[in-house]
Amino acid sequence: MCVSRLEAPTEESPFLLDRIVIESHADIQAIQAICDYVYIDVKYQKSFSGTIPTRNTDARKYLSFARSFNQTANTFQRTGNLIKTVMDDIRFGNQFSVSAVKQAVSECVDKVLENPDTMLLLTQIKDQDQYTAQHSMNVCILSILLGRELNFSMEDLNKVGFCGLMHDVGKMKVPLEILNKPGSLEDYEMDIMRKHTLYGRNVLMSARNVYPGAVDVAYDHHEHLAGTGYPRGLNKTTLSIFTKLVAVVDTYDAITSDRVYQRGKPHLMALGILVKGMNLQYEANYVTQFINCIGFYPQGNLVELSSGEIGLIVEQNKVDRLKPKILLIQDGSKNPIEEKILDLSLNLADVSGKRYGVKQVIRPQDCGIDLTKYYQDGKFTKEYAVVG
Template sequence: MCVCELEAPKGENPFMLDRIVIESHADIQAIQAVCDYVYIDVKFQKDHTGAIPTRSTEARKQLSFARSFEQTAVTFQRVGNLIKTVLDDIRFGNQFNTEAVKQAVAECVDQVLEHPETMLLLTQLKDQDQYTAQHCMNVCILAILLGRELKYSVEDLNKIGFCGLMHDVGKMKVPLEILNKPGKLDKFELDIMRNHTVYGRNVLMSARGAFPGAVDVAHNHHEQLNGGGYPRGLDKSALSDFTKMVAVVDTYDAMTSDRVYQHGQPHLIALGTLVKGMSQRYEAHYVTHFINCIGFYPQGNAVELSSGEIGIVVEQNKADRLKPKILIVKDSQRSDIEPRLLDLAKPVADPQGNRYAVKQVVRAKDYRLDLNEYYRDGLFVKDYAIAGA
């Protein structure tokens, strides 16, 4: 069965996502450790044979990524929970399980290769209170997606995924009062924060079986091609390909995430920053491939339509990246409506009789959109009528 919400967790919720598919007795024990009651999503419970009950889809269409959403989300959650455990081990000076991390990355690689759009959407389910763990997870996924775009082998995808997942482990050696400070850091605090690159290098150098390239990435992912980065002011010639790749996706996810001291930026603004920094801060080759990889309107981004309605991008159109499928959730007056699916690739007219188009990408929170809530409610796995079909 599928748990869609925990009732009154005892202390901090250890699960990165609240939506949990129970697959073993160990899953039940993990949930029992943090709460006494849960809410079950009865629409998606499996029957005694393990099959998910079918529903009539006559005259309706399902989002293609929705068919595998639950299983992909299970992998995403499992790896997210693992990275939280790894970061806690590092903070408390314990040795972390390198082989378990490699296995988790391998699962991510499998899911990215099989269901890239779903994994991209899951990177948008962000929680400010778990920023570091989720950021590491997202950088892992985005780095694998970029490697896939570059036609990397599975072996290399596993390596770049490991680099992405472990790139910020040094932050666990930064005092919490600095790491989570809501205001601007003073010079002394900034120096300590920047030392997370050195701390990360040291942690990974002492980790048995860690991919050696991850040491370089943890140490150098804030260096810049023109030598203006830190901690050593290295230039392009001294930086590995994996370091340059992680620098791009790290910047993108950091810019688009809410943190204690800033609101996340809309997707296109983050891409604009990467483009402006091409050849000076970021390798142009990787920036252009990253943009091609995730598109101008990636899954999970909120958009305002030409009609004034608000929706969420839920599926890419591979033939025309400017015409994705959008789940409209608010009308032009910003009031909640029964969601309906709009395929911009089809000549569908808006309420004013004009053809629909994306007006702009917006911040979800500015329009009271909570992707985590939509996820818990199963919004991304429902069947929807296609507008105008």
């Protein structure tokens, strides 16, 4: 059946669209949770058997997180600016404010719990020129998200967020000509780069009121479960829970980010690398829960559809993770179009009459898309036509 209207007011509905195709018992349970009765499109019900609904763009809708996006983004930006200041203080040998860092992490925890989708999306808006600070910010948010998935207490969410934010502070003691070198490092340069874990430990140990577990994470986040990492070759029996967790999200964000010496890899390729390293490099349960947490198609990733169109994932589908909601931004010829929201769970047809599906996850740079500009232009708080 096709639900054409819900009893519940739109603002209380978890559904991005007012038209919902019921395809499973889970769909029914989700609707029952918010209303007692619905309106059914009988014509659609009769015609749906053996056919695919065609495109229509009459309805309009805001993205599910639009109302709280700016407030959440402000928290993200404030914390990002703080970590830049902290890193500058460390580079120049000044004391940094531990209390300010803890307060910023606490705000991030609150926003992750209130609006995890927006925080996840913001981690995908990357700036190569600000890699170290932005990477630390992203690892903080992703660590909190994974901790939330693991049912951590509020206290532990704040601790693991602090660990994630501060895990790479030792890089501020690495000479810039090595840290920002565009090519491969020489052996002696690699030795210096790897000392960032020792430098990070020393920086955090010299600061007052730092959570002691953050010292371990800064020192050990490049260790492997099998004892093949650095700097000490520790194995899983001596690594802390937070170290193992941060190692997973640190690797993910590093793989998916552009750096001066390499291009970032697509999301699914990064997940494949984590899976391959389970039990040898990474805690298997944390990798599995991380995938559950961010999904196969997380917010902020670009996809090419079976139609050749390009879209930005704006909402995951918790019932069917392979059918997210997408903001269409380029046509099949890769030309810009007026943005429209497409819900893959409705099994809609493209202009050729074929059912929509995701062909591949792609990098923004590969199709000339700047996610930072989308953010700055207010694209995440606009009202859009709905394909349906």
